[in-house]
Amino acid sequence: MMRLMTSDLDTAWWQAREVSSEREWLLQVWQQPPIPALTPVTWREATQALRALHHPNILQAVEAVIEDGRAVLVCAPLSGVVLSQWLADHESMPVRQAVLVAIGMLDALAHLHESGLVHGHIRPDALWLDITGRSLLGGFEPAGRTVDLQRLATARGVYVAPEVAAGLRADARSDVHGVGLVLYELITGRPAVSDPQPRRALERLQTEEIQVPAPLLRGPGEEGLRSLLLRTLSRDPLQRPASAQALRQALQDWLTPALLDGSGDTLAQRTLNTLLARLASHGDLPVQAEAVRRVRRLAAADRVNLDEIARAVLDDVALTHKLLRMTNAAYFSSVGGGSITTVSRSIALLGFEAIRDLAGTLPQLEDLRDSTQREALADEYARCRVAGRTAARLCPTQAEEEESYIAALMQNLGRVLVQHHLPDEAAQVRQLARSKGQSEDQAARAMLGLSFEDLGVAVGRTWGLPDELLRVMRPPAAGTPVRAPERRGDWFRLLGGVGNVVAATRTRDAGRDLAPQQAQAIEHYAAALGLQAQQVWEAAGATPPPAAAGRGSDGVAPPGSKPGPIPAAAPSPVHPLSQAILDLRTALIRQEGREACLDIAGEAVLNHLGCRHVALLVLEPASGLFLARQVWGDDGQTLRAHFRFPGNDPADAFSALCAKGADALIRDATVPGLAAKLPAWFRTHVAAPAFMLLPISDGQRTAAALYADHAQPDGFRLSDRDLSLLRSLRDELRKLFTTPERRKA
Structure with a gap:
């Protein structure tokens, strides 16, 4: 038994590992016999129909056994x-x-x-x-x-x-x-x-x-x-x-x-429902084998670079979609899910090992049997990469290049999903566009009842993508004025939009009839971004059509200029402790050192909970004492000098709590009966009216503890979510004491 997941009066759910095979399972254990005359035979008979169920939305039961007199239903492992x-x-x-x-x-x-x-x-x-x-x-x-x-x-x-x-x-x-x-x-x-x-x-x-x-x-x-x-x-x-x-x-x-x-268009609703049904049964786009090999090689390296692996992931459209979808799902809500807009944050959230394993489980483009479908989807992926790279190269600041790239990719979400899940309809849209001299947007509306853009945004909503990302998935509509960006998200909308216009000129289906319109659109985007059209073509490594070459744009910056800086991001709505967990994971991946990692956690707890002190207590092997290694808050020197206690003294309340590995929240330490049980050194030198202690295990014993106190009795006003996130933060800190490299830091 590894971890209790949940329990009620009848059953308990455990995450467990089979010793012989090292395989993990999910166990449903009954507290009392669920049927009369419980035996291995009667238990298997009673659960036979349940074990025969196979459905993507049903937890798969694989075996029914009796362990220590208790009925157990063995289910397939679940990350959830x-x-x-x-x-x-x-x-x-x-x-x-x-x-x-x-x-x-x-x-x-x-x-x-x-x-x-x-x-x-x-x-x-x-x-x-x-x-x-x-x-x-x-x-x-x-x-x-x-x-x-x-x-x-x-x-x-x-x-x-x-x-x-x-x-x-x-x-x-x-x-x-x-x-x-x-x-x-x-x-x-x-x-x-x-x-x-x-x-x-x-x-x-x-x-x-x-x-x-x-x-x-x-x-x-x-x-x-x-x-x-x-x-x-x-x-x-x-x-x-x-x-x-x-x-x-x-x-x-x-x-x-x-x-x-709110669209009531019947054809549009039928199209979306069909696509959602296909996504429910075969939700993953196929990845490209070479990109996946590179991602897995980088993720398994001795020294892993977050930026390098993020670039490798971005080079694969399917894997980028998968990560953004996963990390914005409800499962990750407590650590920023629903607000993830970059692959870098997704990787920091999941970890390198999970990225490596995930990349190896997805279907591969090269395995598609239909060669026509395989080539068409490869073309869509190539188009996305051209758009993304163009947007990133035009981005005025390096820090925002990834978000510009992703904006261009996500503006193609609907088109890529239709190509994979509704290939016949995708072919009909292209055929109609060629035969009528229409844009793909016009042809999609005629064939599907809605544009690729509308379809992509609708699916993005089902994935829980943040509104910030959904907004950049809508570039200015064709034929409408392209206005200069006013907010941060506007920059990404326009950079993604111009990247996709350029990419459209380089597809095998690009028609000559639309070339003048595309060249004019690029000029309008360039003007809004403070560029010249020539700079856009150069960023894409393309040559402008003859009609556009040499044509200037009124009111734009001179050649060689770059647009002004993108405004800083608005404050994140993510819970402060969730943000700290994400920042801590990123710092661990970047190997930024123990002190930097501890500062992230200590400052977050201090500021969010309004603490008087926060301290990291570490067990020193030589002396056998817990000492305050780092302190945040007022008069840290006093706390550092006096906050010390033995690691194995049952008479000391702090020592006893650490020995048991028990979390403690003392809301009012001034109550006479409780105050008398606290050690004298604490009453004399710390005298905190309220405090909490979260022991940190190295896998064998308590190696450290996170301590926080408040200036007022009952000063901690903690919600269930606060408590859950504090424990998650403690679990991240545990990595500093279980990884050999970190212990040496």
Whole structure:
């Protein structure tokens, strides 16, 4: 057993490693026998139908065993988080993302119901979010077992249908109600029904209709979702959607216009729904073998350079899309997910080993059997790289070159996805553009009902991409004035836009009829960016068409000039401790030294929590004492001089806590009974009214600890998310004490 993931009255979920094979598994362990006359044979029979289920949104059960007298269901390993933990850390989810999670649940349920099974107890503890943002359903009841209403924990929420609370057996519509309960909590941040008294909670569920709080789901286009959610939560099963598939379709019918900014165009909605279905079943674009080999070689090197590996990733369009999609998924929300706009930050978040492993698992372009499709997709990738490199070369500051490159790539997201997942439609768009002398945008609207740009932004929303990135995915529309950039994001929009205009002139499908329009567009972009058109062509390594050569642009900078600096980025909305975790990971990867890494953590805790002191306590092997190695805050010298205690003295409260590896939060250390238990050196020289201690293990014992105190009793006002992020920050600091190179620093 490696780590407890979640638990309730009936079961506990553990991440475990099989000793003989070193393989990892996810184990569901029952606290009490789940069936009468529990034996290995009866347990395997009771779970046979569950182990036969195979679906992308169902947690795969592979074996049923008895260990130490307890029933265990062995499931496939999962890089993810249980939804109950995610809710404890974040409370609520953006509406569109919540609906997408519900759709994943309903896909799983539809398959389950088609197999003749019912879940019976859908709840946040039974749903997982994996590292890519996909929802997976688990927590199934073995055959013949029903929810024990007498043992139901209701303080954190009631997750049974009213008819089940009344004693009836669960059926498909009960499962539909369960999805409604989870969706309600995802949107509102609180359970639909909760009460510490189980009997009272079940009575409320059976006698009261659930209402959505007034301020929620009142935005543009959200009234339809509100109505659907209330119908799903109806006490009367006959008033609910008839099946999981019916509710899924209703949610998709609401979601599609929401992704398309309210567009009611039927063809556009059909196109998006088809593409989303293909993405759900075959979501990954194929990577290019040579680029992947380079990424894996760099990631496995003894000395890894973050900038170098980021450039290698950016050279592969599919891998760039994959990283941005993964690190903006809900799984990474606590450490900046939903705000990641660069590959560098994605790599820092995942780590080099994960990048190396990920690159080796993706399908490869060279393995596509259809040579026409393979060449067409390779052309799209090449076009993206030309656009990205042009945008980066024109960027006035080196620090923003990566974001300029990504803006150009992401402006092609819709085009690339259509080419891979809807190749026939992509060919028809190209054919129409050639035969009618139209732009691809005009041809796409005629064939698909929407532009490639609209399609890319809609998919980006389902991926949870930040608004900042979604905005730069929309360059100025063809034929409209190109205005000088006013904000930081405007620069990336224009640099990506001009890069793509240049790239369009170099494709095999570039038509002569459009060359004058493209040359004129480049002149307009150049003027807005403070450049001459010739500089744009030179950055792309291209020659302007004869009509454009030598033509000047009014009001632009002289030859050889560069546009002015891009404005500094606006303050990040990321939680300060999340940002510190990300910065610390980047510093560890860049091998910036222990002191720099500790400063990131210490300053973040000091400033965010309003501490009086923050200190890193380190066990000195020679003396066996914990000493304050680094101190942040007021009068650090005093703390450094007196904050020392033995590593193995049970009578010293700090020594005992470190020996146990136990986290401690003392909200009021002035209480007489508690104050007397604190060591004399602390009462005399530190005398903190409130403090916390987070021990840091080196894998064998407590090697260090993070200490923080406050000037006032009960001065720490910590949310569940603060506590979770503090522990995550401590886990990152642990790397400084478990890596030999760091211990030498």
